[in-house]
Structure formats: structure tokens, C-alpha cells
Amino acid sequence: MTFEWYVVARYYPLLLKGLLLTIKFASISVVTALLFGLLIAVLQSLRVPVLARLLDWYVVFFRETPLLVQLYFIYYALPSLGILLSAGLSGVLAITLNEGAFIAEIIRGGIQGVDSGQPEAARALAMTRLQAMRLVIMPQALRNVIPSLVGQSSYVLKDTSLLSVIAIPELLSQAGYINDKVLSPLTVFLAAAALYVLLFFILDTAGSVTEARLSIGEQKRWKF
Amino acid sequence: MEVLATQVSLLRVLFLRGLVPTLALVPIALALAVGVGLLGGMLRVMRIPVVDRLIWFYIYLMRGIPMLVILFLAYYALPTGNDPRVAATLALVACHGAYMIEIFRSGFEAVTKGQREAARALGMNFWQRMTLVILPQAVLVIVPAAVGQLIILVKDTALTSIIGYVEITRMGRNLMQTIMMPVPIFLYIAIYYFAVCHLLKLIANRLEHATRVRLGSTERAAPATARAAGGAR
Numbered sequence: 001m002t003f004e005w006y007v008v009a010r011y012y013p014l015l016l017k018g019l020l021l022t023i024k025f026a027s028i029s030v031v032t033a034l035l036f037g038l039l040i041a042v043l044q045s046l047r048v049p050v051l052a053r054l055l056d057w058y059v060v061f062f063r064e065t066p067l068l069v070q071l072y073f074i075y076y077a078l079p080s081l082g083i084l085l086s087a088g089l090s091g092v093l094a095i096t097l098n099e100g101a102f103i104a105e106i107i108r109g110g111i112q113g114v115d116s117g118q119p120e121a122a123r124a125l126a127m128t129r130l131q132a133m134r135l136v137i138m139p140q141a142l143r144n145v146i147p148s149l150v151g152q153s154s155y156v157l158k159d160t161s162l163l164s165v166i167a168i169p170e171l172l173s174q175a176g177y178i179n180d181k182v183l184s185p186l187t188v189f190l191a192a193a194a195l196y197v198l199l200f201f202i203l204d205t206a207g208s209v210t211e212a213r214l215s216i217g218e219q220k221r222w223k224f
Numbered sequence: 225m226e227v228l229a230t231q232v233s234l235l236r237v238l239f240l241r242g243l244v245p246t247l248a249l250v251p252i253a254l255a256l257a258v259g260v261g262l263l264g265g266m267l268r269v270m271r272i273p274v275v276d277r278l279i280w281f282y283i284y285l286m287r288g289i290p291m292l293v294i295l296f297l298a299y300y301a302l303p304t305g306n307d308p309r310v311a312a313t314l315a316l317v318a319c320h321g322a323y324m325i326e327i328f329r330s331g332f333e334a335v336t337k338g339q340r341e342a343a344r345a346l347g348m349n350f351w352q353r354m355t356l357v358i359l360p361q362a363v364l365v366i367v368p369a370a371v372g373q374l375i376i377l378v379k380d381t382a383l384t385s386i387i388g389y390v391e392i393t394r395m396g397r398n399l400m401q402t403i404m405m406p407v408p409i410f411l412y413i414a415i416y417y418f419a420v421c422h423l424l425k426l427i428a429n430r431l432e433h434a435t436r437v438r439l440g441s442t443e444r445a446a447p448a449t450a451r452a453a454g455g456a457r
Contacts, residue, residue, distance in 0.1 A: 175293075196288055
């Protein structure tokens with residue numbers, strides 16, 4: 001079995017169509033997962049009695065079960081509970097709930113990493129807890145976790161490949177479709193893999209650049 | 225009563241014909257991935273020019289390509305005799321072996337320079353340094369991280385259902401088509417995965433704690449960037 005260029009030459013428009021949909025789903029899911037994870041992390045950090053417990057369980061449960069099972073639950077089981085979602089919405093919801101748990105954990109780590117003198121100082125300035133969170137803690141916490149969050153977004157990108165199992169015509173679906181026609185799995189799936197690596201390269205590079213940029217800022221502030 | 229009996233038999237079927245084949249996949253894949261990690265990790269710390277670059281590239285590819293694509297390549301493009309079990313194992317090893325290499329490498333590099341230099345000063349060769357000095361100490365760092373990786377491996381086995389390996393997730397989909405009860409089916413499957421992964425997580429936490437005690441450090445592991453920022457302030 002060899003790499004057959006003519007397959008790529010003939011079917012690249014389909015692959016590009018799939019790639020665009022992958023980019024679209026990845027972008028939407030990154031935004032929703034970040035917002036959701038942020039919300040969870042902030043709520044967890046406020047330690048509201050019962051809510052905090054529930055959120056802890058949510059994070060642990062969604063981190064320690066496969067995304068595919070979560071996706072199946074949302075896509076196949078929710079309709080029988082009377083919640084009918086489109087395939088696209090099911091996919092985004094599954095990725096958001098799953099990655100949101102991981103992102104919440106990252107952000108929570110960042111919040112805990114903020115020096116304890118900072119919230120104390122905020123309290124001394126008579127700020128409310130929400131003000132302290134918004135004005136003092138979060139800006140520092142988020143700054144520290146930005147590289148990890150960019151890293152997590154590459155997982156979101158790879159997660160979107162699971163959307164192929166619920167018939168969303170993203171990159172991997174298109175590759176499967178082309179393979180059904182030409183029976184050239186090596187070529188087709190390697191082409192898809194190459195496109196995923198390309199997207200990963202962009203995200204990974206963006207991650208390194210932001211990390212370098214942020215550390216420059218730190219040094220400058222320190223020298224000042 | 226009948227409802228309860230159905231639920232119990234559902235749990236039983238999912239365990240025997242689902243969780244068991246899922247777990248059957250894990251030991252072989254884990255052992256091979258650890259083998260890849262050990263070998264690759266050693267090669268990486270040896271810093272052989274071209275080899276080092278090639279291993280780095282392999283890891284980069286495995287980080288960039290979704291597991292599902294690796295599975296498809298293994299199943300459809302490799303001569304695995306159309307056996308989803310073989311393809312699943314190969315794909316799991318290819319992907320998690322790459323992460324294991326990084327775990328072993330960072331474990332080796334965590335052994336202080338003084339130890340490595342002392343071993344060299346004693347006239348030990350590479351093999352002796354590795355087996356007598358570096359590995360026994362690196363294990364403390366490697367094992368907790370490897371158990372953490374094992375959790376991800378267990379979760380990734382769910383994807384093997386897509387190429388037709390009949391494990392718990394596949395069993396769930398099959399059952400769903402015969403008995404229309406998707407809610408309990410997928411809930412039970414999630415609970416089974418959770419039980420396995422949470423057990424592993426508790427073990428990983430314990431091991432991590434033990435390592436920290438052994439290395440005499442009570443410092444909480446903070447993200448590298450948070451530490452860097454703290455140091456600069």
C-alpha cells in the first residue's frame with residue numbers, strides 16, 4: 001500500500017470542507033469550554049457549601065469517564081429523557097462539559113497559585129469577595145494559566161474528531177467518506193492526520209509564543 | 225421486581241461482556257507502551273543527534289494526531305489481519321508510548337546532576353549508571369506519572385469500539401439496539417469507567433504523595449508557569 005497522490009488531488013476539496021468544519025467546531029467548543037470552565041472554577045473557589053460539593057463531583061466524574069461515552073449519553077440517551085438536541089449541539093455540549101472540567105481544574109490551580117497576600121490585601125481594601133475575585137485574583141490567575149489553556153485547546157481540536165461518530169461531516173468523516181469511495185485508507189487517513197498536525201502545529205506554536213511573551217513581561221516588571 | 229432484575233442483568237452483561245474485554249486490552253497495551261517509553265526515554269537522555277530528533281518528531285506527531293485517526297490508520301492501513309484487537313493495541317501503544325517516552329525522560333532528568341556525575345566518576349558505564357543509579361531514583365517520579373497516563377489509556381480504549389472491538393462502549397451500543405434503554409446503559413458504562421479510573425487516580429495520588437515524602441519535599445506541585453511567575457515577583 002502506497003501513498004496515492006491522485007486521491008488527494010481529486011478529493012482535496014472534500015478534505016478542505018471537512019477541515020473548515022473541524023476548525024469551526026473546534027473554535028466554538030474552545031470558547032464555550034473556556035467560558036464554562038472559568039465559571040465552574042470561580043464558583044468552586046467561592047466555596048458555596050452544597051454547590052461546591054456538586055461542582056467537585058461534576059469535575060471528577062467528567063474527567064474520569066471517556067468523552068465518547070459522554071457524547072453517546074447526550075446524543076442517544078437525552079432524547080429519551082425528552083431533551084432533543086441536534087448532532088452539532090450534542091457534540092459541542094459534550095466537548096464543553098468534558099473539556100470544561102479539565103479547564104476548570106487548570107484555572108482552579110491558577111487561582112490557588114495566587115499569593116495568599118493578594119486576597120488578604122483585597123479584603124483589607126474592603127473589597128467584596130466577588131470584587132476581589134474579579135479585580136485582584138483572576139487577572140493574576142489567568143495570566144499564569146494562559147499557556148496551559150492554549151495547550152488544552154489542542155485537546156479540544158483533537159476531540160472534534162469524535163464528532164465523526166455522530167455523523168457530523170468534519171475532517172475525519174470526510175476522510176472516511178472518501179475512503180469508502182476509493183478504498184485507499186493509508187492515503188486518506190494520512191492526509192487527514194497531516195491536516196490535524198498542521199492545526200496542532202499552529203496551536204502549539206501559539207502556546208509557546210504566548211508563554212515566551214508572558215515570561216518577558218514578568219522579567220520586565222521584575223527589573224522595574 | 226422485574227425492573228430491578230433487568231437492571232441487574234444489564235449491569236452483569238456490561239461487566240462480563242463489556243468491562244472485561246475493555247480491561248483485557250489494557251495490560252498488553254500498557255506493558256508495550258512502558259517498553260516504548262523506557263527505550264525512547266533512555267535514547268532521549270543519551271542525546272544521539274539524529275535519533276533524538278526523530279523521537280521528538282514521533283512524539284510531536286502523536287501529540288498532534290487524534291487517537292481516532294491513529295486507530296483508523298492502524299486498522300485500515302496496516303496489515304493487522306482485520307483484527308480490531310490487534311489494531312487497537314497497536315494504536316494505543318503508538319499514542320501512549322509517545323507520552324511514556326516523555327514521562328521516562330523527565331524522570332531520568334529529575335535525578336540530580338550530582339548523582340549522574342558521581343556514577344560516572346565511579347567509572348560506571350551507561351548501562352550500570354542507568355540500572356544502578358538513575359532508574360531506581362527516577363522510578364519515584366515515573367511511576368505516579370505513568371499511572372496518570374494509564375488513566376488516559378483506559379479512557380482511550382472506549383475509542384476502539386469505533387473500529388469494531390467489542391468492549392464496554394460497543395456493548396452498550398449493541399444493547400441499545402436490542403433493548404431501548406439508552407439512559408441506564410450509558411449511565412452504567414460511565415460508572416464502570418469512573419470506578420476503574422477513580423481507583424487508578426487514588427493510587428496515583430498515593431504514589432505521588434509517597435514520592436514527595438521520599439524526596440523530602442512538602443512543596444505542593446505548582447504549574448511551571450505559576451512557579452516561574454512567583455520566582456520573578
